[in-house]
Amino acid sequence: METKVRSTDKAEDTGVVxxxxxxxxxxxxxGSITAMCLAKQGVKVALVDAGQHPRFAVGESMTPQLIEWLxxxxxxxxxxxxxxxxxxxxxxxxxxxxxxxxxxxxxIRQVPGQEPDPxxxxxxxxxxxxxxxxxxxxxxxxxxxFHVAAKYGCITRQNWRAVDLDFDDDGVTITGHNGEVFRxxxxxxxxxxxxxxxxxxxxxxxxxxxKHHSRSLFTHYVGIKxxxxxxxxxxxxxxxxxxxxxxxxxxxxxxxxxIIPFDNFKDSTNPVCSVGLTFDPRKxxxxxxxxxxxxxxxxxxxxxxxKRQFVGARRVREWVSTDRLQYSSSRSVGYRWCLMSHAAGxxxxxxxxxxxxxxxxxYALVSRLLPALRDDDFSVERFEYVDTLERGLLQYNDxxxxxxxxxxxxFRLWNAVFRVWAAFLTPGVMRLTRxxxxxxxxxxxxxxxxxxxxxxxxxxxxxxxxxxNILEITAETCEKYEVGELDGDAAADxxxxxxxxxxxxxxxxxxxxPEDTRFVLPTTQMMAKFMYWANRKAPQxxxxxxxxxxxxxxxxxxxxxxVL
Ligand SMILES: Cc1cc2nc3c(=O)[nH]c(=O)nc-3n(C[C@H](O)[C@H](O)[C@H](O)COP(=O)(O)OP(=O)(O)OC[C@H]3O[C@@H](n4cnc5c(N)ncnc54)[C@H](O)[C@@H]3O)c2cc1C
Numbered sequence: 385m386e387t388k389v390r391s392t393d394k395a396e397d398t399g400v401v402x403x404x405x406x407x408x409x410x411x412x413x414x415g416s417i418t419a420m421c422l423a424k425q426g427v428k429v430a431l432v433d434a435g436q437h438p439r440f441a442v443g444e445s446m447t448p449q450l451i452e453w454l455x456x457x458x459x460x461x462x463x464x465x466x467x468x469x470x471x472x473x474x475x476x477x478x479x480x481x482x483x484x485x486x487x488x489x490x491x492i493r494q495v496p497g498q499e500p501d502p503x504x505x506x507x508x509x510x511x512x513x514x515x516x517x518x519x520x521x522x523x524x525x526x527x528x529x530f531h532v533a534a535k536y537g538c539i540t541r542q543n544w545r546a547v548d549l550d551f552d553d554d555g556v557t558i559t560g561h562n563g564e565v566f567r568x569x570x571x572x573x574x575x576x577x578x579x580x581x582x583x584x585x586x587x588x589x590x591x592x593x594x595k596h597h598s599r600s601l602f603t604h605y606v607g608i609k610x611x612x613x614x615x616x617x618x619x620x621x622x623x624x625x626x627x628x629x630x631x632x633x634x635x636x637x638x639x640x641x642x643i644i645p646f647d648n649f650k651d652s653t654n655p656v657c658s659v660g661l662t663f664d665p666r667k668x669x670x671x672x673x674x675x676x677x678x679x680x681x682x683x684x685x686x687x688x689x690x691k692r693q694f695v696g697a698r699r700v701r702e703w704v705s706t707d708r709l710q711y712s713s714s715r716s717v718g719y720r721w722c723l724m725s726h727a728a729g730x731x732x733x734x735x736x737x738x739x740x741x742x743x744x745x746x747y748a749l750v751s752r753l754l755p756a757l758r759d760d761d762f763s764v765e766r767f768e769y770v771d772t773l774e775r776g777l778l779q780y781n782d783x784x785x786x787x788x789x790x791x792x793x794x795f796r797l798w799n800a801v802f803r804v805w806a807a808f809l810t811p812g813v814m815r816l817t818r819x820x821x822x823x824x825x826x827x828x829x830x831x832x833x834x835x836x837x838x839x840x841x842x843x844x845x846x847x848x849x850x851x852x853n854i855l856e857i858t859a860e861t862c863e864k865y866e867v868g869e870l871d872g873d874a875a876a877d878x879x880x881x882x883x884x885x886x887x888x889x890x891x892x893x894x895x896x897x898p899e900d901t902r903f904v905l906p907t908t909q910m911m912a913k914f915m916y917w918a919n920r921k922a923p924q925x926x927x928x929x930x931x932x933x934x935x936x937x938x939x940x941x942x943x944x945x946x947v948l
Contacts, residue, residue, distance in 0.1 A: 400565070401557070401565045401566065401567045402430065402539065402564070402565070402566045402567070403428075403566075403567050403568075404428045404429060404430040404539060404566060404567075404568050405422075405427045405428045405429065405568065405569050405570065405757055406419075406422055406427055406428070406429050406430070406568055406569065406570045406571075406572060406753065406757075407429075407430045407432070407556070407558050407566050407568035407570075407571050407572070408429060408430070408431045408432070408571075408572045408574055409432060409433075409434075409546055409558075409571070409572070409573045409574060409575045409579075409580060409581070410432075410433060410434075410573065410574035410575035410576060410724070410727070411431050411432070411433040411437070411526070411530045411533070411540070411542075411574075412441055412443075412522075412526055412574060412576070412726075413443070413522070413525065413526055413529060413739065413742070414574040414724050414725060414726060414742045414743075414746065415431055415433070415572070415574035415575075415724070416431060416526065416529040416530045416532070416533045417457065417463075417466070417529055417533075417743070417746060418572060418574065418724070418746050418749070418750060419431040419533040419536070419538045420461075420463045420465070420466075420529065420532055420533045420536050420538075421457055421461035421463055421746065421750045422461075422750060422753065422754070423533065423536035423537050423538050424461055424462050424463050424536055425461055425462075425750075425754055427753075427754070427757060428537075428539075429533070429537075429538040429539070430538065430539040430540075430541070430566050430568065431530070431533050431534075431538045431539070431540050431541075432540070432541040432542075432544040432546065432560070432566075433530075433541070433542050433543075433544065434543070434544065434545040434546075434575070435542070435543065436542040436543050437523070437526060437527035437530050437542065438523035438524065438526070438527045439523055439526070440522070440523055440604075440701060441522035441523065441526055442522070442602060442658070442660075442704075442733070443520070443522060443733075443738050443739050444519050444520050444521070444522055444644050444658050445486055445519055445520075445631045445642075445644055445733075445736035446469075446486050446517040446518050446519070446520060446736065446739065447517065447735075447736050447737065447739075447740050447809075448510055448514050448515050448517065448809065448813045449737075449740040449809065449812055449813055449816065449844065450517075450736075450739045450740035450743060451469070451470055451471075451514075451515045451517060452813055452816035452817060452820065453740060453743035453744055453746075453747060453816065454466050454469050454470065454743060455470065455816075455820050456747055456816060456819070456820050456823075456832060457743060457746065457747060457750075459820055459823055459824060460747070460751070460823065460829065460832060461750065463532075463536075465478075465529070465532045468528075469518070469520075469525070470515065471515055471516040471517065471518070472484075472485045472486075472516050472517065472518040472649050473516065473651075475518045475520070475525070476649065476651045476652065479524055479525055479528045480521075480524050480528075481651050481652055481653045481654070482521040482524050482646060482652060482653065482654035482656075483518045483519060483520055483521050483524070483525075483646060483649065483652060483654070484518065484519035484521075484644065484645045484646040484647065484648045484649055484652060484654075485516060485517070485518060485519065485629060485630070485648055485649040486510070486517040486518055486519050486630050486631060487509060487510060487516070487517075487625055487626075487629035487630040488507050488508060488509040488510060488623075488625050488629055488630030488631070489507065489508045489510075489630060489631055489633070489735070489736075489806075490505070490506075490507045490611075490623065490627045490630055490631070490632045490633065491505060491506045491507065491633045491635055491798070491802065492504070492505040492611075492627075492632070492633070492634055492635065493505065493635045493792070493795050493798065494634045494635060494636050494641075494687040494689070494690060495687075496636075496686040496687065497686065497688070498688075499615075499616055499688060499689055500615070500617075500634075500687075500689055501795075502615075502617035502618070502621035502622070503621065503795075503902070504795040505623065505902060505903075506798070506799055506802045506902045506903065506904075507623045507624075507625065507627075507902070507903040507904065507905075508802075508806045508809075508904050509623075509624070509625045509630075509903070509904065509905040509906070510630075511906040511907075511908075511911055512908070513908055513911050514813065518649075519631070519644050519645065519646055519648075519658070521646050521654060521656070541560070541564075544560050544561070544562070544564070545560060545561045546558050546559070546560060546561075546580050547559055547560065547561050549571065549580060549581060549584050551571075551719070551720060551721070554569075555567055555568055555569050555570075555720065556568050556569075556570070556571045556720055556721070558571065569720065569757065569760075569762070570720050570721070570722075570753060570756070570757070570762060571720060571721045571722075572721070572722050572724055572749070573721065573722070573723050573724060573727045574724035574726070574727060575727055576726045576727055577711060577726070577727075577730070579723060579727035581721055581723055581727065582713055582723060582727060582728075585718065587713040587714050587715060587723065588711060588712070588713055588714075589711075589712045589713065589714055591708075592708070592710040592711045592712040592729070593712045594710045594712060594731060594778070594782040594786075595782055595783075595786045595863075596710055596731055596732060596782050596785050596786040596789065597664050597665060597666055597708060597710065598639070598662045598663060598664055598665070598708070598709050598710070598732050598789070599662070599663065599664075599665045599668075599670060599705075599706050599707055599708055599709060600660055600661065600662045600663075600704070600705075600706045600709055600733070601660060601661045601676050601679060601680050601703055601704070601705050601706075602642075602658070602659065602660030602661070602703070602704050603658075603659060603660070603699055603700075603701055603702065603703045603704065604656050604657070604658055604659070604699070604700050604701050605656070605657050605659050605694070605697045605698060605699050605700060606655045606656055606657070606697065606698050606700055607655070607696050607697035607698055608643065608645065608657035608659065608693050608694065608697045609692065609693045609694075609695065609696075609697070610626065610627065610628030610645075610648075610693075611627040611628060611632055611643065611689070611690075611693055612626045612627050612628050613628075614689060614692035614693055614695075615627075615689050616689070623903040623905075624903055624905045625903075625905060628643075628645055628648050629648055631643070631644050631736065632644075633734070634687060634690045635792040635798065636663070636683075636686075636687065636792065637667070637792060637793040638663060638664040638667045638668075638789050638790075638792060638793070639661065639662060639663025639664060639667075639668065639789070639792070640661075640662055640663075640734065640792065641659070641660065641661050641684070641687075641690055642658070642659065642660045642661075642662070642733065643657060643658075643659055643693065644657065644658035644659075645657045645658075646658070656700060657697075660733070661680055661683060661684075662709070662732060662733060662734070663683075664789060665707075665708055668683075670705070670707065675703075676703035676704075676705040677699070677703055679705070680703065709730060709731075709732060710729075710730060710731055710732070711729055711730055712728075712729040712778065713727075713728045713729055715771055716728035716729075716770060716771050716774040716775075717764060717767040717768070717770050717771045718764060719762060719763070719764055720762045722749055722767065722770060723774075724742065724745060724746070724749070725738075725741050725742040725745040725746075725774065725777070726738065726742060728774050728778075729774070729778045730778075731778060731781045731782050731785050732781075732785045734785050734788060734789075735781075735784065735785070735788075735805060737777075737781055741777045741781070744773065744777065745770060745773060745774060745777075747832070748769055748770045748773050748836065749767070749770050751829075751832065751833075752766055752767055752769070752770065769836060769841070772841050772842075773836075773841045773842055774842075775842065776840065776841040776842020776843060776846075777841075777842040778842070779842060780840075780842050780843050780844070780855065783855055783856065783858070783859040784801075784804070784805055784855065784859075786859065786862070786863075787801050787804075787858055787859050787862040787863075788801050788802075788805075790862040790863070790865060790866045791862055791865075791872075793872075794865070794872030794873075794875075794876070796872060796873055796876035796898075797862065797865060797872045797873075797875050797876040797879075799876065799898050799902065800858070800875075800876045800879035800880050800883070800898065801858060801862065801879065803879075803880075803883055803895050803898065804854060804855060804858045804879060804883070806895070806904065807883065807889045807890070807893075807895040808844060808845050808848070808851050808854075808888075808889075809844065810890065810893075810914075811845045811848070811888070811926060811929055812844035812845045814918075814929045814930070814933050815835065815845070815847070815929055816835070817933055818831075818929060818932045818933045819831040819832055819834065819835050821933070822932070839852075840852050843855070847925065848888065848925060850886060850888055851888065854879075854882050854883070854886060857878070857879075857882060858879050858882075861875045861878045861879060862875060880898055883895060883896060884896050887922070887923045888922070888923055888925070888926055890914055890917055890918070890922070890926075891917065892906075892910050892913045892914040892917055893906050893910060893914065915930060915933075915934060917930075918930025918933075919931055919934055
């Protein structure tokens with residue numbers, strides 16, 4: 385709807401103003417999916433992007449937790465197109481045959497000039513029962529969801545850069561570089577690092593408040609060879625699932641290379657592979673006398689087995705070479721505005737938590753924004769939880785990633801940190817599945833609201849004080865190793881000891897068996913044993929999760945619903 389502005393409106397001078405309820409800057413997955421959720425609920429949304437689809441984006445590797453959040457958004461806001469992201473088959477069928485599969489997180493320790501020791505490797509294979517996740521070819525997914533947002537009635541603009549944001553008591557006036565003016569009740573900035581809102585309100589903390597330091601070099605290649613084909617490890621010491629079946633991390637001292645193939649799913653016609661190097665600029669300062677390509681190969685050349693993956697490979701787009709990746713903001717919500725996750729702050733791509741964190745924020749924001757729009761009340765207190773959650777997500781991720789970077793040069797210590805991350809993923813996902821199944825049964829939003837009723841927002845199992853304690857002691861222990869107060873084995877022993885003594889760590893997957901179970905592959909039989917343990921033997925808080933989940937699966941199954 386186009387309207388002449390009222391004389392009281394600050395945009396009066398510009399003539400025609402387009403009115404909407406919510407304006408979203410940035411049409412990456414965060415912006416477009418938020419726009420879809422709002423529009424499907426009757427909100428008038430304008431979705432603008434400074435660039436144009438299709439466009440390159442990172443954020444390619446998915447996690448089970450991300451898929452659960454997408455399932456929750458799909459169920460709660462009734463946006464069926466999100467189902468196409470639930471598994472690689474659906475993504476390939478409905479969005480296009482250009483995505484890879486994300487069967488596993490594989491980590492192999494690399495030492496300069498040496499072949500990697502096959503015993504210095506870990507892998508977590510995502511249980512098939514949970515999901516068959518994807519490596520998203522973002523230029524395609526992002527374009528698709530931008531179009532779906534338009535289909536739901538959003539006003540869309542590409543190559544549209546906001547040059548002025550003007551807030552007053554009644555709303556916000558947004559002026560584009562072409563003079564076009566929008567008037568909205570609420571502004572969501574999903575534009576990422578260069579957020580105009582963060583700039584306008586001077587929200588960026590200088591320096592970022594995090595411990596962790598990394599910078600990154602990344603691009604896309606064709607012709608990358610599967611690591612399985614170029615490593616010299618005997619079959620008996622290889623993981624039970626191929627390295628090339630998921631996201632491969634070559635861990636180096638205070639850094640890691642990523643290999644994210646899009647050609648590893650049977651229906652994929654895409655020969656492209658995403659590659660990158662993320663490393664600590666305090667150890668590896670950005671050079672002034674090398675191109676990003678030269679710099680990348682300078683480091684790649686040090687690791688012969690990783691280098692073999694690149695023999696005959698060709699780069700298909702320009703390198704991106706960043707400065708320090710970490711940034712933070714003093715606040716992520718204010719009166720009539722929100723800095724969406726990636727605009728508010730960032731830690732590191734390690735563990736692929738970016739999109740999952742983003743969609744946890746999308747849920748928290750949209751579930752508050754809908755009643756705020758109904759009540760015409762945008763008081764900041766209503767949105768305070770979004771800010772608290774954002775802080776928690778970043779803080780716990782900082783602990784985990786900083787510990788990992790410290791541990792990369794000592795395999796036993798890495799093996800311990802790996803377990804702290806992975807052993808608590810399962811309950812972190814189960815609590816989301818439980819809420820979703822209960823919602824499917826009775827349609828009561830309370831099940832999702834209860835997810836927010838926890839002591840430690842942002843922790844991946846936010847109800848568990850014991851897990852929080854383990855994560856914090858892990859961070860402290862790694863930092864002691866970093867400054868030489870502990871040697872690596874002593875630090876690893878402390879963390880292994882905590883995991884062994886923790887009854888919440890399930891005994892079925894091998895988390896308590898670091899020497900013999902470096903590759904964790906939960907088979908369907910193991911999942912059944914795990915459910916038995918979680919329902920019968922585990923401590924109270926795990927039993928509550930296990931029982932509620934099993935009941936939900938059972939009831940949904942009786943009603944013929946697809947549950948997992
Ligand atoms: C190196 C790296 C690797 C990563 N890998 C992963 C991963 O494997 N898995 C994962 O989950 N997360 C990963 N992340 C995090 C991930 O990138 C984000 O979580 C995710 O891409 C965020 O999506 P988004 O829609 O918020 O932002 P983006 O995809 O960055 O989209 C932002 C959009 O805003 C537009 N824009 C910019 N400025 C303006 C403006 N002024 N006005 C209007 N529009 C504007 C841009 O054109 C762009 O289209 C990674 C991050 C980095 C830095």
